[in-house]
Amino acid sequence: MFERINPKLKEIFKRRWVKVFFAFIIVLVALNIIFPPKVNVPYSTLITDKKGEILHAFLSTDEKWRMFVELKEITPTLRKAILAKEDKYFNYHFGVNPIAIFRAAFKNITKNRRTSGASTITMQVVRMLNPDERTYWNKISEILRAIQLEIFYSKDEILQMYLNLVPYGSNIEGIKSASYLYFQKSPDRLSLAEVTTLAIIPNRPTSLRLGTKNPLIVEERNKWLKRFQKAEVFDNQLINDALREPLRVARHEAPKDAPHLSLRLKKQFADEAIIHSSVSKATQTKVEQMVANYVNRTRAMNINNAAVLVINNETMQVEAYVGSAGFNDKLDGGQVDGVQAIRSPGSALKPLLYATAFDKGIITPKNIINDVPTNFNGFEPENFDRKFNGKVSVEFALANSLNIPAVKVVKDLGKTTLIEQLKKADFQTVKKQEKDLGLSIVLGGCGVTLEEMTQLYAAFANDGNWQKAKMLDDKFTEKNVSHASIISQSATYLITEILAQIKRPDLPNNFDYTYRLPKIAWKTGTSFGRRDAWSIGYNKKYTVGVWVGNFSGEGVPELSGAEIATPLLFQIFNTIDYNTSSVWFRQPKEVVSRQVCAESGDLPSEYCSNKILDYSIKNISHTRKCTHLKKFYVNLSESMSYCTQCLPLDGYKEKLYSNLAPELLSFYELKHILYEKIPTHNPNCTRFFKTASNAPIITNPNNGSEYYLSENDMQQMQLACQTANDVREVYWYINDRLLQKNSANKPVFFTPSLGKLKISCTDDKGRSSSISVMVKGE
Missing domain, CATH: 1.20.5 (Single alpha-helices involved in coiled-coils or other helix-helix interfaces)
Structure with a gap:
């Protein structure tokens, strides 16, 4: 074949x-x-919310409002009206309508002037893409290009190009731009009357100017509606309704919501015409308004700005992003993005510290820590209120944001461990500065952003699983989003229970803010110098981060996380989560209750009588036995104590004494707080005590430090130590030579010589400790 x-x-x-x-x-x-068809047109960058509504629009690079219309926005009504007016054979020709060309050519030749056009929609697209002079040669080129366009693109795509490029006068191009700037709605929500209005403008954009020529436009619109009726393009009822529809339009500003986020996304996705953000327009608008109103009130205190980030914990999508109280406000740099600005977190990092310590088994919520003056190798932190509370529990220390207990935990945990946790949570400044960070990191001695802090607290709401917040809608979000498990579900539960307590000092004085407040866990922070106020809260649904202050960095005496940032946090939760369900975080099976001694928070010993319940993490939390009481042998008058070596045959008894830490004893002495002292040890005893754990702790001067003293007027140097409860006297040595005998916990002053000094302190049990310092002359 x-x-x-x-x-x-x-x-x-x-x-x-x-x-x-x-x-x-x-x-x-x-x-x-x-020579492929050139269709590279610079469009206006549009930032939409998660439902597709425009939040913010930017001019194109050639200074035009040219908004890209998506295929889903081209409704059947819009399509039928445009085709009926411009090119009713659009779906059947190959870019050129031969009959229309011959008819137009005949009329133009016979009448010796241009009376009729033959341009199809495809040819108009070519002309708008390449606006050349109207000559016969260019017309031929236009026909060839139209055929070429039909080869490369579908009919829907060509119609889309037409609707994107059609002119509306001034710097407005495209039906979407006209729809938003005049009717303040998207093209898919236009009525037939509005569609017809926008269909007739491009032929006469100067004489039919919307907003100034509305009566004339209505006349022309109705003429075309009647033509549609005669051609039976739409049913009569729809036409009659459109004929009666009034036209009350004027040019409006382009949408300008979420300006900080919009600028950020535009910079990040520079080549995209439409960027679909994760923001909820309704939530964004409410939060923007609340922030603006709130800062209007705080300006009376010279507090001029605020920033807020709202994250949906279920999706980790950002639902509201407010970079400042007013983008156009020049008073305090309104265009600064407070969500990304690097600030000091104050005490807001403490929950991560304690959660990590829970996971390491170092502490449990009821463990006791001494909140007393403490010297950490030259670093002497103070509490926010400059007061000390003595013995406090871990949960009290966190709920009351005490600084000294937090630094003690950092020291026990190791600052490197905390830094690694922050690096896992993608704290960028911490990564850059980690070599320069010290124990003060937990008190705000590092740089953070509101975005980083809110992401961290969202991890507490997600069982300790950290994930980078998503700013794009899920359909368009970037792949391989960063995530990490930074703390256990058990530790997050313990932290959440502490932070959800209502009886706290950081509850605002104005309790009205808590009216019908959804149950939340929150933590405040105030930076050194009162430059930054933080309040970050979360529940099952949302995590909200609030920063309040001045972008100038100016401190304000009234600025604090509790009194200034928390009221705004409560307002936001009351608004966005008003009808929240009662669902709360469930206690993990690894979190169990156990009895502990109320005096120490450790497992009770045989001497502990006051026992309470505490949470612990199974197979993780420590199993230390309580040592808050220690048994001593004393004479019957309790004036002298014995050790086993000097214990007499009779005339003695056993007695329990508080085993107080040296720093707590010093605090009691300083504040004249009464405590039962252990009697002086038998002076005739020849035993030499060598227990290193009870040796004196030299608190001043600081080991390894350099001191500069004036050679002409040599100042005195203070010597101070902390000792155990059974110590009465200490002996100070300078370069192994006795300087002075002194009562325990009492300072000594001496005039040092220049050079390296070895300073030793020995207690009356023979236990000793030494440090070295360098003294230099100025």
Whole structure:
């Protein structure tokens, strides 16, 4: 069969017209490859919310409002109206309508002037893409380009190009731009009357100017509606409704919501015409308004700005992003993005510290820590209220944001461990500064952003699983979003229970803010110098981060996380989560209750009588036995104590004494707080005590430090130590030479010589400790 067909095919291909046809096809394909249609048009960048509503629009690079219309926005009504007016054979021709061309050519020739056009929608697209002078040669080029466009693109895509490029006067191009700037709605929400209005403007953009020529536009609109009625393009009822619809429009500003986020996304996705953010427009608008109103009130105290970030914990999407109280406010740099600004966190990092310590088994909520003056190698932190509370529990220390217990935990945990946790949670400044960070990191001695802090607290709401917040809608979000498990579900539960307590000092004085407040866990922070106020809260649904202060960095005496940032946090939760369900975080099975001694928070010993319940993490939390009481042998008058070596045969008894830490004893002495002292040890005893754990702790001067003293007026240097409860006297040595005997916990002053000094302190049990310092002259 193929042998019979082949000769016939050979005969056909020998014919001249066939050769010409195939040559034309080859040339056309080659031209298409060499000279493809140019459709690269700079569009306005649009930032939408998660439902597709425009939040913010930017001018195109050529200073035009040219908003990209999506195919889903081209409704059947819009499509039918445009085609009925501009090109009713659009779906049937190949870019050119030959009949229309011949008809237009005949009229133009017979009347010796241009009376009729023959441009299809495709040809108009070509002309708008390449606006050349109207000549016959350019018309031929336009026809060829139109055919080329039909080869490369579908009818829907060509119609979309037309609607994106059609002019509306001034710097407005495209039906979407006109729809938003005049009707303040998207094209898919336009009525037939509005669609027809926008269909007739491009032919006469100067004489039919919306907002100034509305009566004339209504006349022209109705003429076309009646033509549609005559051609039965739409049903009569729809036409009659459109004819009666009034036209009250004027030019409006382009949408300008969420300016800080919009600028950020535009910079990040510079090549995208439409960027679909994760923001909820309703939530964004409410939070923007609340922030603006709140700062209007705080300006009376010279507190001029605030920033807020709202994260949906279930999706980790940002639902509201407020970078400042007013983008156009020049008073305090309104265009600064407070969500990304690097600030000091104050005490807001403490929950991560305690959660990590829970996970390491170092502490449990009821463990006791001494909140007393403490010297950490030269670093002497103070509490926010400059007061000390003595013995406090871990949960009290966190709920009351005490500084000294937090630094003690950092020291026990190791600052490197805390830094690694912050690095896991993607704290960028911490990564850069980690070599320079010290124990003060937990008190605000590092740089953070509101975004980083809110993401961290969202991890508490997600069982300790940290994830980078998403600012794009899920359909468009970037892949491989960063995530990490930074703390256990058990530790997050313990932290959440502490932070959800209502009886706390950081509850605002104005309790009205808590009216019908959804149950939340929150933590405040105030930076050194009162420059930054933080309040970050979370529940099952949302995490809200609030920063209040001045972008200038100016401190304000009234600025604090509790009194200034927390009221705004409560307002936001009351608004966005007003009808929240009662669902709260469930206690993990690894979190169990156990009895502990109320005096120490450790497992009770045989001497502990006051026992309470505490949470612990199974197989993780420590199993230390309580040592808050220690048994001593004393004479019957309790004036002298004995050790086992000097214990007499009779005339003694056993008695329990508080085993107080040296720093707590010093605090009691300083504040004149009464405590039962252990009687002086038998002076006739020859035993030499070498227990290193009870050796004196030299608190001043600081080990390894350099001191500069004036050679002409040599100042005195203070020597101070902390000792155990059974110590009455200490002996100070300078370079192994006795300086002075002194009562325990009492300071000594001396005039040092220049050079390296070895300073030693020995208690009356023979226990000793030493440090070295360098004294230099100025």
